[in-house]
Amino acid sequence: MNRNKTGRITMPIEVTSPSVIQESALAPWRAIHDEVLPAGRGWSREIARGQIFRIVDVEGNQAVDTLFFNAHNTEERYSAPDTIRSQGNLYLTTGTRLMSNEGRRLLTIVADTCGRHDTLGGACSAESNQVRYALDRKYMHNCRDSFLLELARLGRGMGKRDLPSNINFFMNVPVTSTGGLSFEDGVSAPGRYVEMRAETDVLALISNCPQLNNPCNAYNPTPIRLLIWDAAP
Amino acid sequence: MTILTETLRGGQAWSRRLARGQILRLTDTTGRACVSALFYNAREPLERYNMADTLKAQFTAYLTVGRVLYSDMGRVLVSIVADTCGWHDTVSGCGDATASEGHFGAGRYQELRNDFHRNARDNFVVELAKHGLGKRDIVANVNFFVRINADELGRIAWVPNNSHAGAAVELRAEMDTLVVLTNTSHPMDPATTYGPPAVEIGIRAAGPHELAGPDDACWRARPENPRGYALTEAYCREIEGASGQPTGMGGRP
Numbered sequence: 001m002n003r004n005k006t007g008r009i010t011m012p013i014e015v016t017s018p019s020v021i022q023e024s025a026l027a028p029w030r031a032i033h034d035e036v037l038p039a040g041r042g043w044s045r046e047i048a049r050g051q052i053f054r055i056v057d058v059e060g061n062q063a064v065d066t067l068f069f070n071a072h073n074t075e076e077r078y079s080a081p082d083t084i085r086s087q088g089n090l091y092l093t094t095g096t097r098l099m100s101n102e103g104r105r106l107l108t109i110v111a112d113t114c115g116r117h118d119t120l121g122g123a124c125s126a127e128s129n130q131v132r133y134a135l136d137r138k139y140m141h142n143c144r145d146s147f148l149l150e151l152a153r154l155g156r157g158m159g160k161r162d163l164p165s166n167i168n169f170f171m172n173v174p175v176t177s178t179g180g181l182s183f184e185d186g187v188s189a190p191g192r193y194v195e196m197r198a199e200t201d202v203l204a205l206i207s208n209c210p211q212l213n214n215p216c217n218a219y220n221p222t223p224i225r226l227l228i229w230d231a232a233p
Numbered sequence: 234m235t236i237l238t239e240t241l242r243g244g245q246a247w248s249r250r251l252a253r254g255q256i257l258r259l260t261d262t263t264g265r266a267c268v269s270a271l272f273y274n275a276r277e278p279l280e281r282y283n284m285a286d287t288l289k290a291q292f293t294a295y296l297t298v299g300r301v302l303y304s305d306m307g308r309v310l311v312s313i314v315a316d317t318c319g320w321h322d323t324v325s326g327c328g329d330a331t332a333s334e335g336h337f338g339a340g341r342y343q344e345l346r347n348d349f350h351r352n353a354r355d356n357f358v359v360e361l362a363k364h365g366l367g368k369r370d371i372v373a374n375v376n377f378f379v380r381i382n383a384d385e386l387g388r389i390a391w392v393p394n395n396s397h398a399g400a401a402v403e404l405r406a407e408m409d410t411l412v413v414l415t416n417t418s419h420p421m422d423p424a425t426t427y428g429p430p431a432v433e434i435g436i437r438a439a440g441p442h443e444l445a446g447p448d449d450a451c452w453r454a455r456p457e458n459p460r461g462y463a464l465t466e467a468y469c470r471e472i473e474g475a476s477g478q479p480t481g482m483g484g485r486p
Contacts, residue, residue, distance in 0.1 A: 075367075075368045075369055079326065079373075080284075080373055081325055081326020082326055084324060084326070084389065085326060085389075085420060088389055088390075089386070089387045089388050089389060090324070090383050090387040090389060102329075103329055103331050103332070120284075120294070120324060121285055121288075121289060122283065122285020122286060122289065123285070125286075125306075125307070126307075127305070127307030127308075128283075128286045128289070128290065128303070128307050130307050130460060130464060131286070131303065131307045131457050131460050132289060132290050134460075135460055135463065144305075160279055161279065161369040164371075164372050164373070165373045175383045175387070176294075177382065177383065177384055179293060179294045179295040179320070180292060180293065180294065181288055181289070182292060183289075
């Protein structure tokens with residue numbers, strides 16, 4: 001049994017996807033980059049081919065909205081449909097190849113202690129919050145604002161056209177066989193992480209999700225930890 | 234009132250601005266069609282169809298009558314007002330030249346002339362370029378007449394015979410919308426010979442009783458949808474006020 005950060009007791013994960021729980025042997029003290037990103041913040045960084053990138057759900061149940069681009073040609077970027085088709089599965093876990101819109105592999109998930117990550121749910125925005133919850137929710141902070149601010153800060157001429165459907169690490173959006181879709185709590189837990197190897201030089205873009213209207217962050221957005229290791233010698 | 238009827242040949246791309254209040258009808262004449270589609274605000278194409286927002290707002294993983302297609306600005310681009318197929322996919326994307334060649338062989342123009350193998354992605358790139366749009370504007374698309382099922386483990390599979398000859402879907406434009414279509418095989422279609430069938434396109438003006446409103450199936454389908462329609466209505470009023478020009482076919486009753 002786990003106690004998540006809202007104090008609710010959650011049962012051990014019931015494995016409902018062919019998730020591959022795979023731990024990593026990498027030691028944080030060997031990482032070349034190690035940073036804590038508070039909730040509600042955007043982040044971007046280039047990750048070189050061969051480097052290993054880990055995202056840690058420090059306190060549990062924190063959605064991490066993530067996109068990747070070819071660092072040398074950002075018109076090539078993560079594609080949710082190509083990733084889904086490439087592996088014949090809706091959910092991301094160990095072994096998933098994160099595919100680009102050009103059909104190439106950007107990164108591969110090499111370790112995962114959560115077991116299932118979403119790529120259908122997209123990013124929250126001021127406008128979609130109005131539709132989903134109430135017209136007066138437009139003021140609330142959201143992932144797309146963090147993405148847009150971070151893209152502007154990068155100074156590479158990127159903007160809203162560069163926000164295709166993203167990955168939501170640690171988020172649980174089950175699809176039923178009859179085509180239903182829901183947002184659920186309880187797949188991740190404190191300290192769970194996902195780790196991926198860059199197969200080419202990539203630009204990572206993250207929004208540490210500030211959503212307060214649904215259980216994707218257990219109604220309490222929390223920090224994440226981001227680590228990068230150099231390629232094995 | 235019929236505005237246009239057209240046959241979309243196998244392999245063909247197509248685009249057109251739908252005025253607010255017009256209804257686009259796609260008819261699968263063979264039961265084997267796959268029409269992949271993208272949607273943009275015709276006036277400000279930075280606003281475009283958003284798969285995730287469409288699915289999230291309506292708690293669904295597929296599209297059929299009663300569902301609407303949301304833009305990334307919380308507005309309704311088109312509403313699905315009729316559907317005799319029952320399931321249209323929006324999670325599995327579209328194929329490219331590599332997938333097509335792997336599936337069907339090269340199929341070059343040199344040998345096949347205008348029966349050469351066209352693919353969805355290249356068709357989108359070409360058709361979007363005519364509107365000043367490009368690769369950055371290709372998002373997760375809709376695949377009309379296609380069903381991809383997912384089991385409880387998330388594994389996806391092509392569903393055969395999802396459509397049938399004569400199946401049709403009708404999309405009512407709720408704002409001036411640029412529709413981009415490609416009539417090309419889905420990359421998960423197990424067919425081994427290239428040959429996307431022709432598809433019929435029709436456009437007509439919605440009658441006074443066919444417009445969005447509280448009695449409409451799309452309006453009533455989800456409590457989220459009236460909010461989406463309200464945002465859409467407010468936007469149309471905003472641009473009419475700014476431009477002095479009515480949207481759609483001269484404003485609404």
